[in-house]
Amino acid sequence: MGGDIVLYMLALLIVMILLGVHIGVSLAVCSGLGVYIMFRGNTEAAVSLMSNTAYEAIRKDVFAVIPLFVLMGDFIWRSGAAGDLYRICDRTLRRLPGRLAIATIAGNTVFAAVTGVSIASAAAFSRIAYPEMKKMGYKQTFALGAVAGSACLGMLIPPSVLLIVWAILTEMSVGALFVAGIIPGIMLALLFSAYVIIAAIRDPSIAPPYDKPLVEATPEENRAELIGGLGILFLILTVIGGIWLGWFTPTEAAAVGVLVALLLGVIKGMGWNDVVESMYQAGRTTAPIMFLLIAAQMYSRLLALGGGVNYIQGMFMNSNLSPFMVMALMTVIWLVLGMLIDSVSIILLTVPIFSPLAVALGYDPIAFAIYGILVIEAGLLTPPFGLLVYTVRGSVPDPTATLQKIFIGSFPYFLLILVAALIVILIPQLATWLPRELM
Numbered sequence: 468m469g470g471d472i473v474l475y476m477l478a479l480l481i482v483m484i485l486l487g488v489h490i491g492v493s494l495a496v497c498s499g500l501g502v503y504i505m506f507r508g509n510t511e512a513a514v515s516l517m518s519n520t521a522y523e524a525i526r527k528d529v530f531a532v533i534p535l536f537v538l539m540g541d542f543i544w545r546s547g548a549a550g551d552l553y554r555i556c557d558r559t560l561r562r563l564p565g566r567l568a569i570a571t572i573a574g575n576t577v578f579a580a581v582t583g584v585s586i587a588s589a590a591a592f593s594r595i596a597y598p599e600m601k602k603m604g605y606k607q608t609f610a611l612g613a614v615a616g617s618a619c620l621g622m623l624i625p626p627s628v629l630l631i632v633w634a635i636l637t638e639m640s641v642g643a644l645f646v647a648g649i650i651p652g653i654m655l656a657l658l659f660s661a662y663v664i665i666a667a668i669r670d671p672s673i674a675p676p677y678d679k680p681l682v683e684a685t686p687e688e689n690r691a692e693l694i695g696g697l698g699i700l701f702l703i704l705t706v707i708g709g710i711w712l713g714w715f716t717p718t719e720a721a722a723v724g725v726l727v728a729l730l731l732g733v734i735k736g737m738g739w740n741d742v743v744e745s746m747y748q749a750g751r752t753t754a755p756i757m758f759l760l761i762a763a764q765m766y767s768r769l770l771a772l773g774g775g776v777n778y779i780q781g782m783f784m785n786s787n788l789s790p791f792m793v794m795a796l797m798t799v800i801w802l803v804l805g806m807l808i809d810s811v812s813i814i815l816l817t818v819p820i821f822s823p824l825a826v827a828l829g830y831d832p833i834a835f836a837i838y839g840i841l842v843i844e845a846g847l848l849t850p851p852f853g854l855l856v857y858t859v860r861g862s863v864p865d866p867t868a869t870l871q872k873i874f875i876g877s878f879p880y881f882l883l884i885l886v887a888a889l890i891v892i893l894i895p896q897l898a899t900w901l902p903r904e905l906m
Contacts, residue, residue, distance in 0.1 A: 540582025551695025612876025805846015
């Protein structure tokens with residue numbers, strides 16, 4: 468009976484989402500209604516269970532990681548260090564074909580290590596990199612695609628909000644998932660760079676060669692860029708290195724990272740108003756995520772009470788589908804959901820069911836987590852939702868940069884993300900080696 472109730476509630480959940488009801492509200496309503504039915508109409512017991520679930524969910528100290536890492540990334544962005552990083556990458560990579568696009572990818576790779584969300588990367592490099600590529604004669608779709616596509620790296624390279632949410636839902640180690648994302652993240656950045664180089668060699672008109680630096684920097688500008696670049700490097704070593712070496716828990720590393728980012732911001736000239744606005748922005752970004760996480764914990768409690776995971780797992784096991792076919796079905800579901808809702812919501816909806824199922828099929832939980840993040844990451848570039856595409860459209864200072872052009876330009880990056888996901892699931896050691904060596 469419990470399994471049937473879970474399926475009914477899942478069907479109701481899908482209907483509510485398709486009708487446009489907010490995902491958090493849908494999760495909470497379906498969870499509460501399902502528990503109420505299971506308790507045979509005992510309102511007091513159902514409300515007590517749901518309220519306790521919400522309280523236990525939000526009181527965990529690991530939840531502090533999300534707003535802290537978002538705040539750290541916002542400090543770095545407002546300090547201007549992201550622009551310093553981009554210009555350093557440009558000068559370093561000046562001999563490569565399509566160097567401005569590669570500098571965008573390299574900058575996003577490093578910037579991803581100091582911010583937990585791809586939106587911050589997309590917004591920052593839309594204002595920094597796109598105008599420079601346009602000024603140098605880059606094809607518009609190619610330039611827009613480089614900005615939107617490479618921003619996806621922020622969801623894989625630690626500290627990533629998606630990795631944190633996945634770890635919370637599956638009760639895995641946040642630190643282990645952070646470390647697991649490093650090699651696949653670097654591999655994805657290399658795939659992006661290889662595509663840019665090959666495309667620029669085959670058709671030089673999309674990325675005209677330019678022998679000189681973007682600007683002839685003054686000694687003061689060189690000094691400012693050096694401070695920004697070294698500051699970001701020190702921040703990465705402090706946060707990620709501290710977790711690796713066991714100096715900090717992820718929560719402690721996030722707190723230390725905020726202090727270092729604030730110090731760098733002050734050195735770079737951030738004022739009090741910038742600091743306050745960063746705090747407000749971090750709150751605006753994380754409050755909806757926290758609400759979703761509370762609703763997701765209620766949803767997980769419904770699945771546990773009704774035996775939903777075992778029920779659905781049994782359905783798959785008895786269907787005679789091969790593990791590959793089950794994985795393919797999960798992938799299709801993730802990609803379809805990516806056209807409709809945001810990445811955090813996709814994880815909250817599917818991971819409580821998909822993760823135990825993947826483990827039962829013999830997949831390593833860490834490798835499956837990275838695979839899932841990559842596929843869900845691809846959904847950030849798919850129409851009609853395409854969160855990163857809309858972010859870039861809203862951030863670029865160019866009215867001719869239409870959504871259609873951004874979707875077209877980012878399509879090769881979408882395919883490369885799926886290629887990287889396939890490589891990870893076929894060679895799980897890419898994701899599991901570092902956690903087993905370092906954690």
